[in-house]
Structure formats: structure tokens, C-alpha cells
């Protein structure tokens with residue numbers, strides 16, 4: 001089984017779905033509430049595990065009920081949690097999420113223990129369990145400290161392990177050049193691609209322009225997701241390919257990007273071609289949008305394969 005190692009965040013999400021997302025000073029009554037496991041790193045780990053990947057997570061949770069529940073959830077998904085540390089000094093990350101009737105969301109995160117995920121945690125994962133050097137693919141995001149991310153990218157380069165960055169939440173000040181040049185693949189959405197390149201990305205043509213800039217800065221493969229407009233896939237060698245989105249009944253777009261990244265990592269680690277892995281990821285992300293929540297909305301392999309055979 002393909003081995004995927006995710007270095008990233010773990011949160012507990014408190015979600016209210018209602019008609020609209022309140023503006024400052026406004027109160028909206030009449031929503032439904034769910035609490036479920038989230039965090040971009042953990043969501044990607046669960047997405048990949050549910051699709052059949054052999055997944056290990058390097059993360060930190062707090063010494064509290066939420067941290068215990070998160071770890072129990074990872075174990076149910078058969079994720080290796082040898083390197084999910086319980087932080088003695090900080091609480092588990094909490095995300096407050098508001099979802100409206102169009103399935104759009106607004107998220108505020110109290111990072112807690114995620115802020116303490118350190119380069120030493122990643123070194124320990126390598127020293128004790130060889131987690132980095134034996135991975136088929138590494139997956140990272142931007143909800144944990146930049147030093148840790150850079151250190152992970154350095155180790156990936158040292159061991160020749162491919163590394164995918166999902167640059168979310170959007171890097172308002174861009175990303176360090178020495179990080180970009182170590183990445184095998186970057187997968188921004190249109191907003192993230194705009195922050196990274198200065199190009200206003202809104203369609204396939206502007207995404208092509210942004211992809212060119214990212215290649216010039218050293219990233220080998222660029223995938224830009226554009227919501228309903230589809231996905232641009234650029235390997236930096238051949239002409240970029242535009243793939244369509246799938247049409248679904250949208251309930252909640254939270255963690256759709258995480259479903260995409262987890263599925264992409266799983267597909268690539270299994271040896272699918274870039275285009276086939278992106279098609280697999282588009283379907284997984286589309287299905288995740290049909291359910292409320294983050295980890296609880298991640299589809300199974302069977303669901304993804306069934307949907308792909310219907311398309």
C-alpha cells in the first residue's frame with residue numbers, strides 16, 4: 001500500500017449551517033449545529049486513508065477531550081498516530097465555521113497546539129520511525145509553523161521524497177522562495193494562486209499565467225482549482241490541461257480542498273498519472289461537498305469509484 005505522510009494541523013470544528021453568514025453586529029437565528037474533527041492536515045490524512053492509503057500523521061493536539069477524540073478518530077481510520085503528540089501546554093486547535101445555504105463558509109481558527117508543531121517533532125518522526133525517508137509522498141499545508149514546513153521540505157529534498165503543498169489558508173504575504181523551489185507539486189485554489197503570483201486568477205487562462213510564474217520559481221507541478229470552473233493541471237513540460245468540475249448538490253464546501261489534496265496524494269502515491277490522480281481528486285472533493293462537516297464528509301474509495309464510473 002502506498003505510504004502517505006501528512007505533516008499538519010488537527011482541529012475540532014464547531015459548525016453552524018444557516019441561511020446566511022452573519023455580518024459584523026448581526027445575529028442569525030435558525031441554524032443547525034454539528035461538531036466534528038477537522039484541521040487541514042488531519043482532514044487530508046483522513047481523506048487519503050478513506051481512499052485506501054497507508055497514512056501516518058505528524059501533528060499536535062492538546063491534553064483535552066478534543067485531542068483524545070481526534071486521536072480516537074484517526075485510529076478508527078487506521079491512521080498511524082505514533083507521531084501525533086499530546087501537547088502539555090496548549091489546547092487542541094478549534095475552528096468556528098459558519099456555512100450558508102449556498103454551501104459557502106467562513107472559518108476562524110484558534111490554533112492552540114498546532115502552533116507548537118516543531119521541526120524537532122518532524123526530526124523525531126524520522127529518527128524513531130523513519131517516517132519521512134520511507135514515505136511515498138509527503139503532504140503539507142499552512143496551518144502549522146513555517147519553520148516546520150520548511151524543515152519538512154528540506155528533509156523531503158534530502159531523502160528524495162515527493163512533497164505536495166496545499167497552500168491553505170491563503171498565504172497573504174506569499175511564500176519563501178527556498179520553500180517553493182523544494183516543492184514537487186503545489187495545489188492552490190484561485191485565491192491562493194492570486195496571493196502567490198499577483199495574477200488575478202479567475203478562469204483557466206489566468207490560471208495558466210499563474211502556473212507559469214510558479215514553475216519559473218521552481219515548483220515542478222502546479223494544480224490550480226477553480227471551483228465550478230474546473231481544475232488546471234500543469235506539469236511544466238507539456239501544454240497545461242483543463243479538467244472540468246463534477247456537478248453535485250452542494251451542502252458544505254468546507255474541507256473540499258482537503259479532500260482534493262488527500263485524494264491527489266493517494267492517487268499519486270499509488271502510481272496514477274498526474275491527470276488520473278487529479279480526476280480522482282476532483283471526484284473525491286465533489287463528493288465531500290455533498291455532506292456537512294470536514295472529516296465526516298470525506299468519501300470512501302467505493303463512493304469515489306462509483307461516482308467516476310457514472311460520469
Ligand code: RIB
Nearest residue numbers: 011038039040095255294
Ligand atoms: O479546510 C477546512 C479546515 O480548515 C477545517 O476543518 C478547519 O478546521 C480549518 O482548519
